[in-house]
Amino acid sequence: FYAFYRAPRPVPTAPPALEIARLTYSGDTDGPLEISHNGKFVAYGRDSWGAHRNRTIWLKQLATDSDIQLVALGLDQSPGMAFSPDDSSIYFVRENLGADIGDLYEIPTFGGTPRKVLTGISGSPSLSPDGQRVAFVRYHPGETSLWTTSLNGSGERMLVSYKDPASFDSSPAWSPDGKTLAIAIQNPKVYLATIPAEGGPIYPVPGETWEEVDDVITWLPDSRNLIVVGILQGPHETDQIYEVSVDGGKVRQITNDFSYYGGARASGDGKTLVAKQLQYFVTIQLSPHG
Numbered sequence: 001f002y003a004f005y006r007a008p009r010p011v012p013t014a015p016p017a018l019e020i021a022r023l024t025y026s027g028d029t030d031g032p033l034e035i036s037h038n039g040k041f042v043a044y045g046r047d048s049w050g051a052h053r054n055r056t057i058w059l060k061q062l063a064t065d066s067d068i069q070l071v072a073l074g075l076d077q078s079p080g081m082a083f084s085p086d087d088s089s090i091y092f093v094r095e096n097l098g099a100d101i102g103d104l105y106e107i108p109t110f111g112g113t114p115r116k117v118l119t120g121i122s123g124s125p126s127l128s129p130d131g132q133r134v135a136f137v138r139y140h141p142g143e144t145s146l147w148t149t150s151l152n153g154s155g156e157r158m159l160v161s162y163k164d165p166a167s168f169d170s171s172p173a174w175s176p177d178g179k180t181l182a183i184a185i186q187n188p189k190v191y192l193a194t195i196p197a198e199g200g201p202i203y204p205v206p207g208e209t210w211e212e213v214d215d216v217i218t219w220l221p222d223s224r225n226l227i228v229v230g231i232l233q234g235p236h237e238t239d240q241i242y243e244v245s246v247d248g249g250k251v252r253q254i255t256n257d258f259s260y261y262g263g264a265r266a267s268g269d270g271k272t273l274v275a276k277q278l279q280y281f282v283t284i285q286l287s288p289h290g
Helices: none
Strands: 033-035 041-049 053-061 066-074 081-083 089-094 102-108 115-127 133-140 143-150 157-163 180-186 190-196 210-219 225-232 240-245 251-253 260-266 273-278
Touching: 033 081, 033 260, 033 273, 041 081, 053 089, 066 089, 081 115, 089 115, 115 210, 143 180, 180 210, 180 225, 190 210, 190 225, 210 260, 225 260, 240 260
Parallel strands: none
Antiparallel strands: 033 041, 041 053, 053 066, 081 089, 089 102, 102 115, 115 133, 133 143, 143 157, 180 190, 210 225, 225 240, 240 251, 260 273
């Protein structure tokens, strides 16, 4: 099943005791996930099966544990979304089933008619702290590139591009000061890196390399630390949540269990984390011989 988890305060150097709360019970929470900057709302995707498959985007108010449906996607998919800096709207990417590239839409946080903003976006969008620009990955056959553009479509700029087999292993994350983007790169190993938002050289984050990194990276507010979900190189088997220092590469493991995690996001003050959790349950049954 999938669940969302909350932490009561920012992640400090010493491991804190986490307060964990399960937020969904439907079992179909398979899709994008985001928490508002004020920590009051969670937007999430569902993938439901009935007579027909139906993907939808929902909004949960944490204080009242109430949910409203925002968007019905049908068979289309959404790889990611983001709240505007003032939490008044939600930006989400919509792709045709099986497509690697889609369009960016904006919808009021409490519902309304989605408005197409940009085209040609892959993965999860990352809004700049001032809400004026968006960073994203764009996939083309044999090539993957990192772009920034204004939300009105002007000033589109390609920062870096890789030819296969090298590629980006995550969507970008904009730093709190708006100057830097963090992203995971596979070339050939998977590692974290930063790049100036206005363009420039790529700076690999020192330290650990990874078996894999989840599509979503989150930059903790007022810090040089990232929240990363993935599998480190070595004796690790499941996707766990880590805090990673961009400057020194120091890694601190936040979760340590047999669950698989994904889509970890942080509120604007860093006091609340949300993530998807997948657990497998195995039973052993004994029957009498004969």
